[in-house]
Amino acid sequence: MLATRTWGTGATGSRLVTGTTTIHLDLERELAEFLGSDDALVFSSGYAANLGVISAFGGTDALVVSDQLNHASIVDACRLSRSRIAITPHCDVDAVAVALAGRQERRAIVVTDSVFSTDGALAPLSDLAAVCRQHDALLVVDEAHAIGVLGNGGRGLVDAGGIGADDNVIRTITLSKSLGSQGGAVVASAAVTTDLRNTARTFIFDTGLAPSAVGAALRAVRLLRADPTLAAKACARAGLLAAELGAPPPTSTVVSLVLGDPRLADAVADRCYRDGVLVGCFRPPAVPAGTSRLRLTGRANLRGSEVRFGAEVIRDAVKELA
Numbered sequence: 001m002l003a004t005r006t007w008g009t010g011a012t013g014s015r016l017v018t019g020t021t022t023i024h025l026d027l028e029r030e031l032a033e034f035l036g037s038d039d040a041l042v043f044s045s046g047y048a049a050n051l052g053v054i055s056a057f058g059g060t061d062a063l064v065v066s067d068q069l070n071h072a073s074i075v076d077a078c079r080l081s082r083s084r085i086a087i088t089p090h091c092d093v094d095a096v097a098v099a100l101a102g103r104q105e106r107r108a109i110v111v112t113d114s115v116f117s118t119d120g121a122l123a124p125l126s127d128l129a130a131v132c133r134q135h136d137a138l139l140v141v142d143e144a145h146a147i148g149v150l151g152n153g154g155r156g157l158v159d160a161g162g163i164g165a166d167d168n169v170i171r172t173i174t175l176s177k178s179l180g181s182q183g184g185a186v187v188a189s190a191a192v193t194t195d196l197r198n199t200a201r202t203f204i205f206d207t208g209l210a211p212s213a214v215g216a217a218l219r220a221v222r223l224l225r226a227d228p229t230l231a232a233k234a235c236a237r238a239g240l241l242a243a244e245l246g247a248p249p250p251t252s253t254v255v256s257l258v259l260g261d262p263r264l265a266d267a268v269a270d271r272c273y274r275d276g277v278l279v280g281c282f283r284p285p286a287v288p289a290g291t292s293r294l295r296l297t298g299r300a301n302l303r304g305s306e307v308r309f310g311a312e313v314i315r316d317a318v319k320e321l322a
């Protein structure tokens, strides 16, 4: 409310024209401080952050090496960049090294989710960073599912791997998951953000993020800094939920309950909603055919009794409809 009263409901224009308020700059500074980086740039979404970075640093003289299970926003970013794209098998560092070693292009970018939203796998970031260093490539890491969830106090996997200060490592994040707001950001060295301010088309030609979303994200970053236990609590809630459902222990806050048939997944999600539990439902094209699933997320402020109630409703719905 305070941000809206002070700066209005909209940012009024693109960031380089009239869409930068002091609260945007505060968020960028505090995000960079929290994540141990020189600088950050706030975009209107995580999707726009990925498009902006990869299309700015890609091009017809660049190779982009992308994990086969990367998020759709990365897939679209690769296409938009007009680079040659090499899709590598999931979390396969050797395949990334082979792709980089065989490149004809002047420049190369390796891009990966840090926590993969579909299967929860953690990317081998330290090994990828070493391979990128060896081949003079940029490493772009999408930390959408890691910030506020994994690493020291929720600082994510790049920080946990000790590669956050590397000049060739660029993080993208969303403000809409653990930070509970909307928008996205790029977290990187000052050299990278200075470049992006003048080259990332989704930064230059897109209206700045609404002040209310900026204010909410800023408050969330301050909460995370003030309480370093929040991230671990959210993961513990996901662990409890998975145990109650008989699902494998999750690597982050994401719990996937694979049901296979998309109609069954939809019907179970509808039944849960009727019975007071809102669950996400992923079906093709979000996941491959035959792997439709319920996608559940642990939250730090859920009570144990709430998690157990949710699990009971889900179990009953699956038993009745499968």
Ligand SMILES: Cc1ncc(COP(=O)(O)O)c(C=O)c1O
Pocket: 045, 046, 047, 048, 071, 073, 113, 117, 142, 144, 145, 174, 175, 176, 182, 183, 184
């Ligand atoms: C891994 C990943 N990257 C990027 C995004 C896009 O972020 P946003 O919703 O802020 O555009 C998402 C959102 O679902 C995501 O899961």
